[in-house]
Amino acid sequence: MTEPLLSIRGLDVSYPTSKGPAHILTKVDLTVEPGAAVGLVGESGSGKSTLALALLGLLPENAEISASHAVFDGRTGVLSAANSSALRGRDIAMVFQDPMTALNPLFTIGTHLVDIQRRKFPGAKTAELWARGERVLARVGVSDAGNRMRRYPHEFSGGMRQRVVIAMALLVEPKMLIADEPTTALDATIEAQVVDILRELRSELSAALLVVSHSFGLIAELCETVIVMYAGTIVETGPVGEVLRDPRHPYAQALLACEIEPLSSIEKNEPLVTIPGTVPDPVNRPIGCVFAARCPARHERCTEPPPFISQGQGRGFSCWLGVSP
Ligand SMILES: Nc1ncnc2c1ncn2[C@@H]1O[C@H](COP(=O)(O)OP(=O)(O)OP(=O)(O)O)[C@@H](O)[C@H]1O
Ligand SMILES: [Mg+2]
Structure with a gap:
């Protein structure tokens, strides 16, 4: 088996504030195999760009960054500004x-x-x-x-x-190409053209691709694997088709419903689907499940951090629903 191109374990990123540290990423694991295409999806503020910028060593100087393991192409220390600047524009x-x-x-x-x-x-x-x-x-x-x-x-x-x-x-x-919302600033026709270009290039490129987006649709067009982020944590991962067909985490289910249902809501003259509530304050992240306050399926155990339920082949989700009572 080949070594992953990128392997990050337990990545934490926080910023000091007058009210205490703002936790932007918590225990994030990310593995990208050579030539693989991985998508990061999540609503605004979930920490997607922070993760991408951390990989490039481009976070502001006051960011506190730690990880138990960080290797890119066999080299350790990738998250440090000095090491990443050596990789940027080269690898x-x-x-x-x-x-x-x-x-x-x-x-x-x-x-x-x-x-x-x-x-x-x-x-x-x-x-x-x-x-x-x-x-x-x-x-x-x-x-x-x-x-x-x-x-x-x-x-x-x-x-x-x-x-x-x-x-x-x-x-x-490059060995890895990171695209952060590459089509958000474009209108729908041009977006489709840029997606086509990226997709065509995928078959020619040997580079791995990390695509950041708030849209499952874009990730599904370009990637084999999806990582769903919420409030700085990974809540679900898996082959993109499987996650789209059967999302297991209530946040992934809600996010997908928001993307799929608007057209039918407009047709039926119903209010647009949204996820009620707001993302928790990074200075006061809950001790238990980060999504519990907005989750329709929450119960008593959600006050404790949920385990990551691994279902094999990269599929897994972080929710008490996966644990038999
Ligand atoms: N320099 C900073 N200092 C303090 N907080 C920051 C800083 N940069 C980002 N944040 C906070 O980190 C959180 C995650 O931001 P990030 O830009 O990574 O989210 P995102 O998922 O990329 O969102 P979007 O979809 O809007 O681009 C946000 O709450 C943001 O306010
Ligand atoms: Mg962003």
């Missing part, structure tokens, strides 16, 4: 929600595509890197790539910019 590449965060308005697209390759291929000639950049830009669906290389980011539409950022990520031939 791990990132596509953010807003492509402008990765693009400098003062530089041409060609300059971006050349510069991104310099760390990985320090000895290569500029003309070589330019030609390679142009090829990959065409590959991600930017027509007339030769001319577009000499244009500036503001001359591109949102969808085209996201294609440029995807091209930048591909040019470094």
